[in-house]
Amino acid sequence: xxxxxxKTIVDVGCGxxxxxxxxxxxxxxxxxxxxxxxxxxxxxxxLAKDEGLADKVSFxxxxxxxxxxxxxxxxxxxxxxxxxxxxDKAKFVNELARVAAPGGTIIIVTWCHRDLGPSEEDxxxxxxxxxxxxxxxxxxxxxxxxxxxxxxxxxLSLQDIKAADWxxxxxxxxxxxxxxxxxxxxxxxxxxxxxxxxxxALVMPLMIQGYQKGVIKFAIITCRKP
Numbered sequence: 001x002x003x004x005x006x007k008t009i010v011d012v013g014c015g016x017x018x019x020x021x022x023x024x025x026x027x028x029x030x031x032x033x034x035x036x037x038x039x040x041x042x043x044x045x046x047l048a049k050d051e052g053l054a055d056k057v058s059f060x061x062x063x064x065x066x067x068x069x070x071x072x073x074x075x076x077x078x079x080x081x082x083x084x085x086x087x088d089k090a091k092f093v094n095e096l097a098r099v100a101a102p103g104g105t106i107i108i109v110t111w112c113h114r115d116l117g118p119s120e121e122d123x124x125x126x127x128x129x130x131x132x133x134x135x136x137x138x139x140x141x142x143x144x145x146x147x148x149x150x151x152x153x154x155x156l157s158l159q160d161i162k163a164a165d166w167x168x169x170x171x172x173x174x175x176x177x178x179x180x181x182x183x184x185x186x187x188x189x190x191x192x193x194x195x196x197x198x199x200x201a202l203v204m205p206l207m208i209q210g211y212q213k214g215v216i217k218f219a220i221i222t223c224r225k226p
Contacts, residue, residue: 006075010034010099012064013082017044017057023078024056032069034062065091072101083110083149087141093152100225106158108221109166113143114214127215130206137203146219158223170218171211178204 005027011020014033017040024031035041044059062068064079065088077100086092096106113123113131122128131143146163153161210216 005029006105008074008101009076009078010067010069010074012067012077012079012096013085014040014044014059016040017047017059019078019080020044020057020059021048021051021053023076024053029056029076031057032074033057033059034064034067035059036061036063065095067095067099069099071098072104073099075101075104077104077106079107080109081111083108084112084140084143089144089148090152093149094156097153097156097158097225102225104225106153106223106225108149108219110149110219110221111143112146112149112217112219114217115145115147123215127213130210130215134203134206134210146217146221149219149221153221153223157226159226161221161223163219163221165217166220167211167216167218171208174204174207174211178208 006023006029007027009020009023009027009029009031011017011023011031011033014020014035017033020031020033023029033041033044035044038061041059041061044057045054048054048057048059060068064082064086077096079096083089083092093108096108100106113127116122123131134140135142146165150161150163207216
């Protein structure tokens with residue numbers, strides 16, 4: 001329904017702006033992206049200009065935990081694989097809700113760990129060890145579960161809260177990345193990227209293991225601001 005399509009969008013943790021450009025083209029909406037990286041913001045603005053979207057899409061350096069926008073500005077608040085980088089998940093979710101307009105939609109797509117069972121108080125020691133090794137390589141804060149996100153959204157009285165597990169569809173990404181590294185071009189690119197990139201590449205098998213053993217989940221959580 002064109003009447004329900006978003007007219008204003010914020011891409012929280014936009015990277016080089018791929019999601020923003022896609023959403024702007026799809027809906028004809030004005031999209032603003034924020035990232036902590038000046039390099040990403042600069043590259044995103046160049047790509048938007050190259051694709052003829054400079055009048056629709058813009059990017060800036062800003063903190064997702066303290067967004068530079070007034071309350072209730074955006075019809076769609078979109079966060080794609082940035083939640084796992086947030087050290088304060090409650091503050092992150094609160095900011096997403098703050099900048100959403102009344103009736104606006106919030107979509108969070110993020111890595112999570114599995115939901116705990118009714119009798120569990122924490123993950124198993126081996127699960128925590130695996131996740132800690134991934135965090136150390138990718139400079140991530142502590143993980144949370146999908147149900148943790150749902151509880152945070154409920155605490156803000158957001159409505160129509162839904163969550164889905166897309167792990168099975170996303171898990172093949174990691175073996176594909178490893179295969180791409182085992183080419184001459186991939187190997188040279190990795191060496192040129194430096195020690196941090198090599199450190200991250202060496203941890204990719206742990207991501208595969210985490211998906212296979214059900215510890216890591218790729219979740220989508222959506223809701224609406226009343």
